[in-house]
């Protein structure tokens with residue numbers, strides 16, 4: 001069955017190219033999918049344009065759009081097992097994590113299904129009785145939705161659900177490394193009754209299948225989640241046609257632990273913060289900032305527990321985390337560690353490819369702790385996106401804030417302290433989009449997600465997540481017109 005979904009039909013690539021997908025956990029073949037080129041993407045854009053300009057979707061009642069999203073949520077729950085399995089095979093992540101993700105994804109569709117009718121406009125008081133003035137929200141138009149490989153279907157859901165709720169049409173381009181759950185989602189959208197041309201899927205490499213999405217005049221909005229360098233390039237390409245651009249980029253997220261933190265909780269959360277999904281999480285707490293007095297005891301315990309984390313494939317029930325996505329990505333992580341050591345960091349654990357049964361054919365890299373780091377090291381400044389924790393010391397509140405904010409990124413981070421007032425003060429001064437206090441990683445679809453500084457230029461989830469996909473229009477109606485212009 002062909003894998004590109006364009007104008008309500010499934011088809012292969014115009015030049016018949018395909019790509020083989022292999023599981024990062026053991027190199028086994030997951031499948032072969034159609035690989036779009038630029039011409040396929042241009043066709044998908046044309047279909048989305050027609051569906052927006054002529055089709056029923058943008059003017060379908062918001063309640064009906066919302067109902068459709070609720071049906072998709074039910075279908076996601078129905079197909080949870082197959083979706084979770086496909087996600088794990090593409091990414092190598094543990095099945096239990098994928099199952100958790102599918103629940104989140106269904107919740108996201110439910111949230112935006114309900115949000116579709118939450119706010120549809122407002123009346124504006126003009127002071128003139130003969131004027132009826134309203135502000136209404138309308139869809140932006142054709143949306144290009146470009147997503148990464150780390151949480152493939154979750155990142156896709158965060159874009160597809162609000163885009164549809166607001167009445168847009170779209171072309172989705174997921175990461176070329178992890179296409180299978182996007183294909184499945186399109187089948188569910190079709191089953192739920194999304195009209196032809198509203199939802200389009202192209203698979204393939206960024207520079208080929210993705211590039212037209214950023215500069216094509218028929219695309220109105222680009223919503224991108226991925227790396228900083230790609231985000232910068234897309235923003236520049238989109239400038240030619242002044243598209244709306246929503247970027248969710250990387251992070252180098254500080255996890256600040258004060259000496260008065262609850263020790264067991266802070267250790268436990270610091271491990272989760274950085275080693276979940278082997279560090280391939282945009283909000284990973286990869287920079288540990290520990291207050292001087294606590295440093296030695298805290299880092300010793302982190303190292304003791306990090307060294308025991310069990311690696312394994314998606315279906316190994318004893319595994320605690322999985323492989324990296326690709327050989328190239330592992331090489332990048334290794335290079336960051338090597339550079340950090342050359343710059344003076346002290347290796348406390350990890351740092352060498354693991355070997356042994358079940359590990360030799362996958363792209364595994366162990367939880368790694370680099371101690372005695374400083375803010376000028378590349379491994380501290382740049383996103384390695386792997387299981388690498390850098391440790392810096394600080395003394396007092398002001399230095400914690402200064403070190404934490406000394407980065408071009410501003411996505412997320414945490415503060416651990418039993419002093420409630422201090423934790424709140426520090427949280428208020430962090431230049432980041434999400435701050436957790438005495439916790440790490442939880443999120444809810446009702447809240448906002450997005451970055452300060454170079455972590456992004458948009459918001460996802462929450463009411464602002466929907467607002468990204470809406471234009472705001474003011475309609476002024478003179479209910480008692482008469483000739484009274486300036487030149488009468």
Ligand code: NAD
Pocket residue numbers: 146147148149150151155173174175176204205206207209210211212213214225226227228230231233234248249250251281282283383385411451455456
């Ligand atoms: P990436 O930038 O390499 O690729 C992301 C997507 O962009 C892929 O679909 C890719 O094919 C596409 N792409 C690449 N070049 C393109 C081009 N010229 N035109 C159009 N599309 C193009 O990122 P990645 O390696 O897939 O993902 C990891 C990155 O994503 C990390 O930096 C991580 O922090 C970030 N991320 C951010 C968030 C967030 O919410 N802020 C969430 C998840 C991941």
